[in-house]
Amino acid sequence: MRAHASPADICPGRAGLGRSVGSDGSDLKNRTRRGSGRPTLADVAGRAGVGSITVSRALRDPERVSEHLRRRIAAAVEELGYVPNPSARALASARADVIGVLVPSLTNNVFSEVLRGIHDGLEDCPLQIQFGNTHYSTREEERLLRVFLGQRPAALVVSGIDQEPATRRLLEEAGCPVVQIMEIGPDPVDMMVGFSHFEAGKAVARHLVDVGCRKIGFLGARMDPRTQRRLAGYRAVMEAAGRTARVTTTAAPSSASMGVSLLHRILESEPDVDAIVCNNDDIALGVLFACQRAGIDVPERISIAGFNDLDMMSVAFPSITSVRTPRYEIGRCAIAMALAAIAGERPRESVVDLGFELRIRESTRRRGPEK
Amino acid sequence: MRAHASPADICPGRAGLGRSVGSDGSDLKNRTRRGSGRPTLADVAGRAGVGSITVSRALRDPERVSEHLRRRIAAAVEELGYVPNPSARALASARADVIGVLVPSLTNNVFSEVLRGIHDGLEDCPLQIQFGNTHYSTREEERLLRVFLGQRPAALVVSGIDQEPATRRLLEEAGCPVVQIMEIGPDPVDMMVGFSHFEAGKAVARHLVDVGCRKIGFLGARMDPRTQRRLAGYRAVMEAAGRTARVTTTAAPSSASMGVSLLHRILESEPDVDAIVCNNDDIALGVLFACQRAGIDVPERISIAGFNDLDMMSVAFPSITSVRTPRYEIGRCAIAMALAAIAGERPRESVVDLGFELRIRESTRRRGPEK
DNA sequence: GAGGCGAATGGTAGCGCTACCAACTTCCCT
DNA sequence: AGGGAAGTTGGTAGCGCTACCATTCGCCTC
Numbered sequence: 001m002r003a004h005a006s007p008a009d010i011c012p013g014r015a016g017l018g019r020s021v022g023s024d025g026s027d028l029k030n031r032t033r034r035g036s037g038r039p040t041l042a043d044v045a046g047r048a049g050v051g052s053i054t055v056s057r058a059l060r061d062p063e064r065v066s067e068h069l070r071r072r073i074a075a076a077v078e079e080l081g082y083v084p085n086p087s088a089r090a091l092a093s094a095r096a097d098v099i100g101v102l103v104p105s106l107t108n109n110v111f112s113e114v115l116r117g118i119h120d121g122l123e124d125c126p127l128q129i130q131f132g133n134t135h136y137s138t139r140e141e142e143r144l145l146r147v148f149l150g151q152r153p154a155a156l157v158v159s160g161i162d163q164e165p166a167t168r169r170l171l172e173e174a175g176c177p178v179v180q181i182m183e184i185g186p187d188p189v190d191m192m193v194g195f196s197h198f199e200a201g202k203a204v205a206r207h208l209v210d211v212g213c214r215k216i217g218f219l220g221a222r223m224d225p226r227t228q229r230r231l232a233g234y235r236a237v238m239e240a241a242g243r244t245a246r247v248t249t250t251a252a253p254s255s256a257s258m259g260v261s262l263l264h265r266i267l268e269s270e271p272d273v274d275a276i277v278c279n280n281d282d283i284a285l286g287v288l289f290a291c292q293r294a295g296i297d298v299p300e301r302i303s304i305a306g307f308n309d310l311d312m313m314s315v316a317f318p319s320i321t322s323v324r325t326p327r328y329e330i331g332r333c334a335i336a337m338a339l340a341a342i343a344g345e346r347p348r349e350s351v352v353d354l355g356f357e358l359r360i361r362e363s364t365r366r367r368g369p370e371k
Numbered sequence: 372m373r374a375h376a377s378p379a380d381i382c383p384g385r386a387g388l389g390r391s392v393g394s395d396g397s398d399l400k401n402r403t404r405r406g407s408g409r410p411t412l413a414d415v416a417g418r419a420g421v422g423s424i425t426v427s428r429a430l431r432d433p434e435r436v437s438e439h440l441r442r443r444i445a446a447a448v449e450e451l452g453y454v455p456n457p458s459a460r461a462l463a464s465a466r467a468d469v470i471g472v473l474v475p476s477l478t479n480n481v482f483s484e485v486l487r488g489i490h491d492g493l494e495d496c497p498l499q500i501q502f503g504n505t506h507y508s509t510r511e512e513e514r515l516l517r518v519f520l521g522q523r524p525a526a527l528v529v530s531g532i533d534q535e536p537a538t539r540r541l542l543e544e545a546g547c548p549v550v551q552i553m554e555i556g557p558d559p560v561d562m563m564v565g566f567s568h569f570e571a572g573k574a575v576a577r578h579l580v581d582v583g584c585r586k587i588g589f590l591g592a593r594m595d596p597r598t599q600r601r602l603a604g605y606r607a608v609m610e611a612a613g614r615t616a617r618v619t620t621t622a623a624p625s626s627a628s629m630g631v632s633l634l635h636r637i638l639e640s641e642p643d644v645d646a647i648v649c650n651n652d653d654i655a656l657g658v659l660f661a662c663q664r665a666g667i668d669v670p671e672r673i674s675i676a677g678f679n680d681l682d683m684m685s686v687a688f689p690s691i692t693s694v695r696t697p698r699y700e701i702g703r704c705a706i707a708m709a710l711a712a713i714a715g716e717r718p719r720e721s722v723v724d725l726g727f728e729l730r731i732r733e734s735t736r737r738r739g740p741e742k
Numbered sequence: 743g744a745g746g747c748g749a750a751t752g753g754t755a756g757c758g759c760t761a762c763c764a765a766c767t768t769c770c771c772t
Numbered sequence: 773a774g775g776g777a778a779g780t781t782g783g784t785a786g787c788g789c790t791a792c793c794a795t796t797c798g799c800c801t802c
Binding site: 129293 | 407454455456457458459461462465467477478480483484486487490499500501502504517518520521522523626627628630631653656657660661663664682683685686687688
């Protein structure tokens with residue numbers, strides 16, 4: 001069985017890698033020096049018969065090296081299996097080719113879409129993503145941010161606009177582009193990409209009013225700042241329409257089964273609700289299933305609206321009205337803005353509103369005038 | 372230009388971050404040197420009146436420094452707002468405090484659960500996760516692996532057991548612990564955590580046979596190796612039971628709407644199927660909705676079984692039989708094994724089977740003897 | 743009391759790379 | 773022909789940290 005690098009036994013003898021560095025008869029004098037046992041820039045340079053700085057240039061900025069040498073260097077890199085050492089690069093250049101990304105959750109498919117957009121936005125550019133999960137904790141957010149800043153990242157992407165003052169200060173002094181995502185607001189640290197959750201909350205509520213619902217309830221789980229703003233949008237519409245807000249929430253994480261219990265809870269206190277605005281699509285699905293199970297007709301007796309427009313919403317039976325949010329696009333746009341800023345281009349607008357779109361479906365069919 | 376930082380004159384005059392280091396009236400002579408403009412180990416050492424190596428030890432291995440100095444050093448770290456530079460550490464010690472994790476997908480909630488387990492397993496240990504998304508491409512897997520190896524990671528976690536030969540060789544020569552996750556097999560590169568997808572596929576199929584289904588179809592999307600093995604398990608049971616395998620698959624990614632179209636496709640070629648084994652729960656949900664919409668009674672006319680046991684399965688109406696897979700546990704276990712191996716402990720068993728559990732629900736109720 | 747051993751601390755020399763300059767080569771303009 | 777300008781290449785000195793010793797000091801053993 002193979003031995004591992006325990007902290008005690010790392011390096012010098014270097015586990016017998018297949019690759020024998022410099023079989024070119026160098027001073028291999030069994031000098032058990034520290035190194036990693038891999039070819040370095042200098043090895044490549046020696047092989048190609050050029051200075052190491054030229055190799056460095058050939059790799060980073062091929063334009064500035066003659067065709068001739070470029071070819072020789074590429075061959076040497078290939079033969080030696082040279083891979084650049086990112087730590088050395090970061091140390092020497094005082095900046096890491098890393099973009100730090102902070103999101104509050106991983107299980108939430110909202111953020112996995114955002115991450116997908118971020119990855120796609122990076123395409124084949126040599127930046128790496130350094131990823132952190134704050135678990136919806138501002139303390140953890142600050143801690144992770146400090147860790148990230150220690151690496152002098154090329155850019156930072158953080159979720160939301162409600163950073164603690166200390167965290168905000170760290171971001172302002174980060175010395176690199178910062179993109180706040182998911183939401184927009186009046187006072188960006190640097191740049192923002194997202195949409196207005198308040199407006200989205202209003203849009204759903206207004207739609208339910210418009211299709212003739214009277215007693216419109218709101219179900220929410222894990223009331224993070226974005227959810228709170230959607231709730232505020234709902235409340236604003238209720239008030240403007242002279243309706244009573246009927247809100248049931250929980251701090252627990254959101255899920256379909258939570259949707260089931262929230263529906264039961266709201267039906268206890270408000271037995272006559274005829275529409276449910278759901279925090280998100282998981283809740284909405286739970287509510288739909290709970291209605292089906294209880295024999296409550298959707299949408300005749302209760303209309304349902306979700307949020308995020310997961311793929312499932314359009315195939316559910318009945319299909320569920322939801323708000324399509326540009327999750328993937330937010331990720332892509334955030335990275336595009338970060339890359340532009342790294343390249344020194346200031347965006348025309350530092351706050352980008354990607355909007356949202358109400359997708360009206362069977363679960364909120366228009367009703368006739370009541371009884 | 373002046374002589375460089377000899378231990379005596381360590382750099383008090385840094386670039387003006389908000390934080391004013393050492394207002395202790397030093398020689399700030401406007402020397403625009405390269406550095407990052409942040410406090411370094413040497414700054415802390417100067418402040419605490421000790422050697423820099425002692426600070427390094429106090430930070431990495433506090434036991435080995437006297438209580439007295441440890442306190443002084445901690446104070447200096449605090450005052451200066453010192454944050455270690457991970458690149459310098461990695462360069463000097465020839466290894467990074469990073470665990471590389473390769474997964475094939477982000478949107479797939481299977482892997483987001485695994486990642487959650489990985490993050491939780493890391494707790495407050497100082498390792499970082501370096502995360503890569505292979506998009507189910509073996510080429511991309513190899514490329515990312517090379518990138519990761521360039522950083523000399525402390526450990527590597529990869530998904531699946533079907534690496535290309537070249538990729539496998541890279542893993543074998545990585546010189547660090549390697550954990551293959553999601554599946555188990557006879558020939559680990561190093562360690563494995565997962566369960567048998569073949570057995571899981573068999574378990575579902577056998578269950579449907581046992582409850583009296585006759586014509587059992589299989590629907591699959593994105594047929595990755597794990598899905599293939601579940602399909603093989605299904606086929607094995609069909610054959611043993613003398614039944615015809617009725618398989619409809621697509622290479623496209625899995626989703627609920629794909630479940631809908633797969634159901635329509637299988638009903639065209641096999642109008643009399645009375646049970647559907649689904650690749651995963653998204654498909655199963657799509658199938659359920661499509662049945663509801665088409666007026667096909669579940670489970671009386673068609674039984675449905677999913678895979679993964681998402682939260683939704685238990686609240687669906689009817690609730691859907693599925694196979695609970697230890698996704699979160701796989702992540703935790705993989706990290707635990709990696710950490711143990713980093714610490715030099717060899718696990719008793721290098722292959723850990725975390726098993727699976729068939730959750731029988733309403734969608735596969737037992738049927739009476741057929742007509 | 744001499745010798746020795748372990749614990750605590752420090753000095754030095756890099757890790758592999760890039761920033762900064764210097765040098766050297768063309769080639770064009772006056 | 774001389775004097776740059778522009779393009780190429782190389783040397784040197786670190787980036788901030790840790791490995792590897794060397795040194796110091798206290799304390800125990802014989």
